[in-house]
């Protein structure tokens with residue numbers, strides 16, 4: 043099992059500015075599902091999106107989005123299929139750079155820095171803003187190598203430390219018990235739900251500041267889903283989470299703030315409690331209650 | 336009563352047609368291999384030798400080869416391989432089947448394989464050995480004992496020649512060797528030669544003509560009718576081994592094909608070493624680096640079409656550009672002292688390998704590209720999202736997943752290259768080059784040398800020997816060998832691919 047000493051060693055190897063240790067993942071008290079209502083204006087921003095417009099070729103996907111994502115909170119994006127949730131998420135770690143077709147306007151700031159500034163190293167940005175994709179995408183390697191992948195890219199981590207981080211990441215993603223005896227076997231032999239948790243573990247292992255989750259529980263059974271939700275709540279104390287989900291209950295259970303998107307536009311954004319119990323707009327209410335035409 | 340399964344409706348004859356064509360293809364492939372194996376491998380079996388008495392009192396001895404209907408339609412004719420070219424002027428005899436009175440297989444009938452005049456079939460009368468005359472029944476054991484001695488001496492001499500004399504001569508050409516050493520080696524060879532000579536066999540053909548045969552020129556002797564099946568099997572094994580391991584003799588119409596096996600394999604390996612990195616890099620560039628615009632599309636179409644250009648065209652290109660162009664310039668710059676005799680300015684192993692590499696380049700590029708295209712985007716994104724640069728994403732995730740596809744490309748390339756003959760005739764294959772391109776002389780691998788190739792060897796044996804009928808078994812055997820060599824090369828690559836798949840997991844097929 044994981045000892046406190048190892049956890050300290052691990053945290054020492056990571057960004058020195060952060061004081062949280064790996065251990066705290068397991069000791070943070072759960073906030074109540076709907077949480078105390080927090081005053082949005084007093085939240086510190088982690089990501090600030092300003093006038094973001096994005097199009098695939100001449101097909102617009104996002105229209106003039108402006109929103110702020112608070113630090114150490116869970117923000118959920120909800121909206122009908124094809125409304126641009128994944129597109130927005132991918133904009134946050136510049137995955138659209140690969141697609142020559144994509145046109146973008148507007149600004150995105152991470153901790154006050156423009157992520158499109160020329161001096162920003164995109165690989166480093168993506169390490170800081172981790173992403174878990176809609177479909178699980180483990181690499182064709184062993185389970186261990188999958189989790190160690192990001193760490194190996196950074197280099198300079200000794201075998202012993204690596205083992206500890208891998209174990210911690212797998213524990214955090216609620217996968218350790220199932221795979222601890224077969225770390226060397228292929229990740230592609232895991233079930234879909236296990237693969238999704240492996241991908242979460244892989245992302246956690248590089249200790250991102252922001253974690254983008256694109257429907258992380260869509261392929262999971264109810265028990266694993268609960269585990270993931272618990273994980274999300276626990277991780278909040280260390281990083282900022284952005285969650286895309288089609289499951290209203292899930293959004294209500296785990297998120298602090300919720301943004302409702304429709305056809306590439308931000309329709310309503312606010313504390314999850316307010317949005318779900320007392321939406322300002324009719325459109326929002328219809329979507330939440332399932333009265334979408 | 337048992338109930339029948341309901342017949343699937345609406346399928347019609349298609350499944351049967353498809354299955355039938357698979358069966359037909361397999362049958363044809365099997366037939367091809369069986370023909371090559373039976374005709375080629377049967378050649379090494381010491382078949383029984385018949386003594387045939389004809390109605391007109393003539394006697395002859397030989398191996399029956401085949402039987403045919405007479406051209407005038409009356410009766411049948413049988414072809415015997417009677418050998419004894421020095422006595423008869425030919426080695427084949429047609430005999431009318433009705434004219435045959437008696438067929439026997441006497442145990443004493445002797446077959447000699449000789450350095451000149453082909454084989455001999457007949458009786459051993461006596462041996463005038465260096466240790467005296469052995470006549471009658473004593474002659475055969477004496478012949479066997481002495482032949483074994485001579486064979487040992489011959490091996491010793493050949494070794495001396497290959498290991499000492501040939502390298503010395505080559506060094507002397509570059510004025511670095513010592514003449515005294517060469518003279519001494521030559522003296523030793525002459526001494527060995529002298530010890531081999533001195534014996535004469537007194538032979539008689541079945542129809543009573545006498546012949547004196549120096550034993551020195553006899554390579555092997557056997558009495559096939561007296562051999563047990565086990566003896567024959569052993570002799571067959573030795574025959575196959577000699578075919579694989581020895582140099583050709585008698586203008587390629589006898590002996591082995593070792594230099595051709597070696598040349599084929601070496602050339603294919605060199606080609607693979609050249610074509611793999613180039614093809615893979617080109618594939619990566621086209622699929623991962625280049626802007627996917629009209630220009631890239633044109634290049635891609637061009638590459639695919641290059642795969643269909645006839646191989647002789649590549650041969651012409653190799654001759655013009657590699658041999659005369661680059662080779663000629665190399666000679667002027669670095670081997671000027673050897674001119675006018677060309678070093679690289681003539682066909683050779685290097686130019687042949689490069690020409691074939693060019694020929695197979697499109698195959699490798701296309702296979703690599705297809706492998707890369709099959710790697711799902713979400714795998715690439717997964718790597719990037721963990722902070723990998725594009726280079727890291729390529730080398731750590733994409734390329735390992737593409738490896739099996741690249742190996743498939745290499746397999747196709749090897750299969751195509753190993754069987755090509757036409758371009759090689761322009762850029763470096765030789766009818767006879769018993770000096771394999773690898774030896775103990777610096778720089779060990781001699782890229783400028785000409786080399787032998789199984790495919791060309793088949794062509795040469797079949798069409799340039801004096802007697803196609805006699806050469807045919809060797810043609811079959813060589814063809815079988817070529818197929819086997821390609822098979823072994825491919826199996827190596829397939830094994831490698833399987834190994835990689837097992838390690839990295841197979842890509843899901845879509």
Ligand SMILES: Nc1ncnc2c1ncn2[C@@H]1O[C@H](COP(=O)(O)OP(=O)(O)OP(=O)(O)O)[C@@H](O)[C@H]1O
Nearest residue numbers: 098101103122123124125126127128129130141176
């Ligand atoms: N690579 C692409 N090229 C062109 N159009 C795209 C591309 N990816 C997404 N789109 C389009 O952009 C719009 C938004 O897509 P996006 O994937 O962001 O939707 P989503 O909200 O994530 O939907 P879902 O809930 O089904 O995942 C859709 O209309 C989609 O067709």
Ligand SMILES: [Mg+2]
Nearest residue numbers: 127128176256
């Ligand atoms: Mg999506």
